[in-house]
Amino acid sequence: MARRHDPERRQRIIDAAIRVVGEKGLAGLSHRSAAAEADVPLGSTTYHFKSLDELMVAALRQASEGFAKAVAAHGALDDPGGDLAAGLARVLGDWLGGDRTGVELEYELYLAALRRPALRPVAAEWADDLAERLTRRTDPVTARALVALADGICLQVLLTGVPYDEGYAREVLGRVIPAGRG
Amino acid sequence: MARRHDPERRQRIIDAAIRVVGEKGLAGLSHRSAAAEADVPLGSTTYHFKSLDELMVAALRQASEGFAKAVAAHGALDDPGGDLAAGLARVLGDWLGGDRTGVELEYELYLAALRRPALRPVAAEWADDLAERLTRRTDPVTARALVALADGICLQVLLTGVPYDEGYAREVLGRVIPAGRG
DNA sequence: CTTCGTTATGTACGCTTGTACACATGGGAT
DNA sequence: ATCCCATGTGTACAAGCGTACATAACGAAG
Numbered sequence: 057m058a059r060r061h062d063p064e065r066r067q068r069i070i071d072a073a074i075r076v077v078g079e080k081g082l083a084g085l086s087h088r089s090a091a092a093e094a095d096v097p098l099g100s101t102t103y104h105f106k107s108l109d110e111l112m113v114a115a116l117r118q119a120s121e122g123f124a125k126a127v128a129a130h131g132a133l134d135d136p137g138g139d140l141a142a143g144l145a146r147v148l149g150d151w152l153g154g155d156r157t158g159v160e161l162e163y164e165l166y167l168a169a170l171r172r173p174a175l176r177p178v179a180a181e182w183a184d185d186l187a188e189r190l191t192r193r194t195d196p197v198t199a200r201a202l203v204a205l206a207d208g209i210c211l212q213v214l215l216t217g218v219p220y221d222e223g224y225a226r227e228v229l230g231r232v233i234p235a236g237r238g
Numbered sequence: 239m240a241r242r243h244d245p246e247r248r249q250r251i252i253d254a255a256i257r258v259v260g261e262k263g264l265a266g267l268s269h270r271s272a273a274a275e276a277d278v279p280l281g282s283t284t285y286h287f288k289s290l291d292e293l294m295v296a297a298l299r300q301a302s303e304g305f306a307k308a309v310a311a312h313g314a315l316d317d318p319g320g321d322l323a324a325g326l327a328r329v330l331g332d333w334l335g336g337d338r339t340g341v342e343l344e345y346e347l348y349l350a351a352l353r354r355p356a357l358r359p360v361a362a363e364w365a366d367d368l369a370e371r372l373t374r375r376t377d378p379v380t381a382r383a384l385v386a387l388a389d390g391i392c393l394q395v396l397l398t399g400v401p402y403d404e405g406y407a408r409e410v411l412g413r414v415i416p417a418g419r420g
Numbered sequence: 421c422t423t424c425g426t427t428a429t430g431t432a433c434g435c436t437t438g439t440a441c442a443c444a445t446g447g448g449a450t
Numbered sequence: 451a452t453c454c455c456a457t458g459t460g461t462a463c464a465a466g467c468g469t470a471c472a473t474a475a476c477g478a479a480g
Contacts, residue, residue, distance in 0.1 A: 268466080268467065268468080269467085269468070269469090270467075270468095284469075284470090288469095289468090290468085
């Protein structure tokens with residue numbers, strides 16, 4: 057069952073696809089562009105991913121896991137005694153403050169689920185993961201609202217170009233959390 | 239300066255473009271598809287809109303104005319004595335409860351601004367219009383937060399397929415509004 | 421009536437795309 | 451050693467794309 061020639065071929069194609077989306081946008085992703093970026097022949101991408109949707113699902117899943125790991129590694133949400141709103145605002149700040157192409161990439165894949173049902177379960181997973189993580193610190197309804205508000209804040213920053221304001225985020229996120237539950 | 243033959247040609251192309259996006263998604267919009275839908279020759283769309291971005295801007299602006307008018311006509315946000323959170327939750331419910339393709343269309347155009355700078359001012363206008371309308375009933379910070387949260391809630395509904403819960407929306411929207419300001 | 425510029429139209433070019441398919445290759449099973 | 455099949459490769463095709471451009475129609479201005 058061992059792979060013959062290039063055991064990491066599939067993974068390299070996914071990595072290349074993510075780079076392509078980051079550089080040229082989702083519209084720039086094709087079997088050919090991914091193949092070129094991964095330095096493999098066209099037939100290789102069509103063999104491993106029969107449709108573009110398949111490739112997008114793999115890319116979104118990987119990006120999603122990357123974000124989840126980043127959140128987990130951050131630790132700002134783990135301190136049971138800390139300010140939950142402040143922690144979440146900090147996480148968003150670090151995420152939005154870093155390399156913007158990464159954020160755009162992940163949001164673009166995330167939002168692509170609007171029109172591509174195949175991506176929807178992965179997008180839902182992403183939101184659920186964050187909500188579940190927040191549920192350790194507050195109730196499920198509040199957790200879901202925090203995810204929604206965080207999504208909306210990120211969207212405003214990305215769509216309007218207004219710089220991220222961590223103080224504002226902390227303030228309004230805090231309002232969503234019932235007294236004594238954050 | 240009067241138009242010669244078909245004075246509403248340009249407008250018909252915009253309407254057709256909106257229908258195309260509604261049916262086939264933004265990726266399905268092209269000079270040709272819009273021309274076919276509007277029943278005009280290809281050259282006509284390229285004449286009135288030199289680039290696809292121009293056509294998208296016109297379509298997004300029109301969709302945005304349509305939404306703004308719907309909100310204005312709804313009236314649930316106008317009653318100075320009413321519950322602001324409940325009114326906003328009701329508006330979202332009516333919007334999401336109606337023809338889903340219209341909602342998807344407007345969100346798709348809205349989110350396309352993520353990668354198309356040309357659309358960004360229009361997207362920002364849209365959000366600002368709603369925020370301004372809310373500012374008549376509360377302070378600007380709260381208004382912006384309400385828009386963000388509403389965006390996030392709509393996103394969750396559209397991306398995960400979870401049905402819209404007006405009671406939940408009203409509850410969490412209410413939390414964002416400081417006591418005595420809604 | 422003639423002239424002129426805007427509007428409208430049809431066609432053609434070069435490019436990219438998804439897809440299909442025939443062929444090579446090489447390791448694991450027999 | 452031989453066969454088999456998952457894996458890898460190259461090429462070709464039809465369709466759709468943006469764009470350019472030559473030409474036609476037509477109202478207004480002179």
